[in-house]
Amino acid sequence: MKAVIVTNAGQNIGGGHLSRCFALSQALEAQGTACSWILNEGASHQAESLGIKDKIYLGDIFGPEALKSAAGYRFAVVDSYLAPEGFLRDISKAQKLVMIDDLYSKSAATYADAVINYGIGASRGLYGQGRCDYLLGPGYALLRREFWTLEPEERDYVLFAPGAADVADTAPGMARWWGADRPALVIALGPFVSAPRLEAVREISLGRGNIEIRHDAGDFPLLLSRARLVICTASVTAYEALAMEKRAAVFSVAPNQGAFGEKLTRMGVALDLGEWKDIGYHDICSALSYEPDAHSLKGLVKKDGALLCARRLLELFGGCSD
Numbered sequence: 180m181k182a183v184i185v186t187n188a189g190q191n192i193g194g195g196h197l198s199r200c201f202a203l204s205q206a207l208e209a210q211g212t213a214c215s216w217i218l219n220e221g222a223s224h225q226a227e228s229l230g231i232k233d234k235i236y237l238g239d240i241f242g243p244e245a246l247k248s249a250a251g252y253r254f255a256v257v258d259s260y261l262a263p264e265g266f267l268r269d270i271s272k273a274q275k276l277v278m279i280d281d282l283y284s285k286s287a288a289t290y291a292d293a294v295i296n297y298g299i300g301a302s303r304g305l306y307g308q309g310r311c312d313y314l315l316g317p318g319y320a321l322l323r324r325e326f327w328t329l330e331p332e333e334r335d336y337v338l339f340a341p342g343a344a345d346v347a348d349t350a351p352g353m354a355r356w357w358g359a360d361r362p363a364l365v366i367a368l369g370p371f372v373s374a375p376r377l378e379a380v381r382e383i384s385l386g387r388g389n390i391e392i393r394h395d396a397g398d399f400p401l402l403l404s405r406a407r408l409v410i411c412t413a414s415v416t417a418y419e420a421l422a423m424e425k426r427a428a429v430f431s432v433a434p435n436q437g438a439f440g441e442k443l444t445r446m447g448v449a450l451d452l453g454e455w456k457d458i459g460y461h462d463i464c465s466a467l468s469y470e471p472d473a474h475s476l477k478g479l480v481k482k483d484g485a486l487l488c489a490r491r492l493l494e495l496f497g498g499c500s501d
């Protein structure tokens with residue numbers, strides 16, 4: 180059996196869609212299903228960094244050429260907020276369609292054969308009527324293979340992870356706020372942060388012995404697993420921190436992230452700092468003393484949920500043989 184994955188990433192999109200698709204591809208391949216990729220040109224940096232092999236880059240990943248390239252696969256996985264309804268309709272006619280969705284998209288319920296929404300509190304009822312199977316909740320969290328067997332430690336540093344693109348340019352402010360009396364800080368900047376922006380953060384941090392800047396860190400899972408506190412966007416990285424049962428503080432840089440952060444605070448499993456534009460020095464200080472409810476955090480997000488997703492999809496679509 181073979182699958183094709185259609186997704187996008189880039190400086191204005193971020194890297195979350197590609198990251199969670201990559202986790203699913205690793206799990207599918209572990210079950211004997213090869214994956215090919217259709218990506219936008221802007222995704223190339225992250226795709227190369229992840230080591231994705233069987234891929235094509237298109238100017239329009241939802242156009243006729245994409246549909247032609249997706250033909251002949253047992254199923255297609257689509258993960259994008261930008262996918263037009265016409266594309267989803269057409270690709271669903273050619274093969275089974277899996278959609279990774281966290282917005283309760285009407286198109287997902289209409290065209291998909293399976294929907295993956297690993298959001299905490301994800302509910303079948305919010306999709307309305309639909310013909311598909313639903314893989315819902317953090318038991319299906321799409322975390323990369325490095326996390327599946329990784330055990331958390333606690334070392335004396337704070338990890339700041341503002342996303343693959345740092346779309347709100349948060350790192351300079353974080354570096355300025357971080358005083359010499361604070362513990363060590365590792366600022367992990369993603370693959371879409373440009374060289375000029377990277378240099379600007381390094382210049383602000385120059386001579387600050389307790390700040391380390393990492394760019395496109397290949398050992399990011401290990402960095403996260405060892406941090407005493409993770410401060411990150413309310414996105415894929417937050418799920419990684421929850422899976423590692425880390426003390427975490429999350430902030431929002433996109434409209435769809437705010438409700439997630441608020442939910443985590445109500446559950447007692449992470450501190451919601453709110454929108455980055457409204458955050459100040461004292462908010463960052465409050466994160467340093469935050470303690471989650473250990474009972475609520477325990478086992479909330481499944482580290483190897485991607486494997487569960489892959490197994491379920493293969494059950495739905497006919498096993499591992501071509």
